[in-house]
Amino acid sequence: MKTRLICKLEIKGTNVVKPIYFEGLKVVGKIKEVFDQVHLSGVDEIIYLDIVSSLYQRKLNLDLLRESSKSIFVPLTVGGGINSIEDCNNFFANGADKISINTYALQTNQKIINEIAKKYGSQSLVLNVEAKKIENEWICYSDNGRCPSNKKILEWIQIGQDLGVGEILLQSVDRDGSKKGFDLELYKKVVDIVKVPLIVASGFGKLEHIENLVKLHKPQAICLSSLIYENKNIIKSIKSYLDEQ
Numbered sequence: 001m002k003t004r005l006i007c008k009l010e011i012k013g014t015n016v017v018k019p020i021y022f023e024g025l026k027v028v029g030k031i032k033e034v035f036d037q038v039h040l041s042g043v044d045e046i047i048y049l050d051i052v053s054s055l056y057q058r059k060l061n062l063d064l065l066r067e068s069s070k071s072i073f074v075p076l077t078v079g080g081g082i083n084s085i086e087d088c089n090n091f092f093a094n095g096a097d098k099i100s101i102n103t104y105a106l107q108t109n110q111k112i113i114n115e116i117a118k119k120y121g122s123q124s125l126v127l128n129v130e131a132k133k134i135e136n137e138w139i140c141y142s143d144n145g146r147c148p149s150n151k152k153i154l155e156w157i158q159i160g161q162d163l164g165v166g167e168i169l170l171q172s173v174d175r176d177g178s179k180k181g182f183d184l185e186l187y188k189k190v191v192d193i194v195k196v197p198l199i200v201a202s203g204f205g206k207l208e209h210i211e212n213l214v215k216l217h218k219p220q221a222i223c224l225s226s227l228i229y230e231n232k233n234i235i236k237s238i239k240s241y242l243d244e245q
Contacts, residue, residue, distance in 0.1 A: 004222070006221055018177055058081065060081050077098040097124075099124065102130065103143055106156065122165060157190060168198050177202075183203060204226070
């Protein structure tokens, strides 16, 4: 099994930003410029998340998505503010190959997952899971780690699978942007129940972190952001290591 390497672009306005622990946004650059940089790095896919659409209750900028993604020739997953089938139609019409959903499904209407899966197929739908450890339990959050829900991680992942999601993006609020390594305790807990491809995110800072992840269980996909912006050769280095495993 070949592990896909995915870059997560976190969007606010016309910029790509990078939060640390989902807070303190640092501007990385204009979307089109970062898109081109990331595409040239050799990533297998890109995830494009407008991290404030749901929070501010506004629609994702479709014109910006369409123009920015014109020269991108890897699969593109897009998320931000989805609360209807019409939103999905608009995303697909403007460059998305897959869509990512979190807030509306988690906090308001989980049935939208099944509606999307029935219309477009499970392969087109990624469930974005934002996990934060509270005492001894991981709880699902939304709106870029700002809003807690009443759902535990394992419960929500199972619901998502039952309703038809095709992939799961697992993000750790406690590790994201920290460069301290993936949350292996969380990953180990989740990987035992996941029946669809799992995209592991949050915390990558050096090759050793990939090695630790693979020793535990080789994931179907790994999602990165910070190091791709800082080191144009990091994807090549990771792929070389994974090819040897």
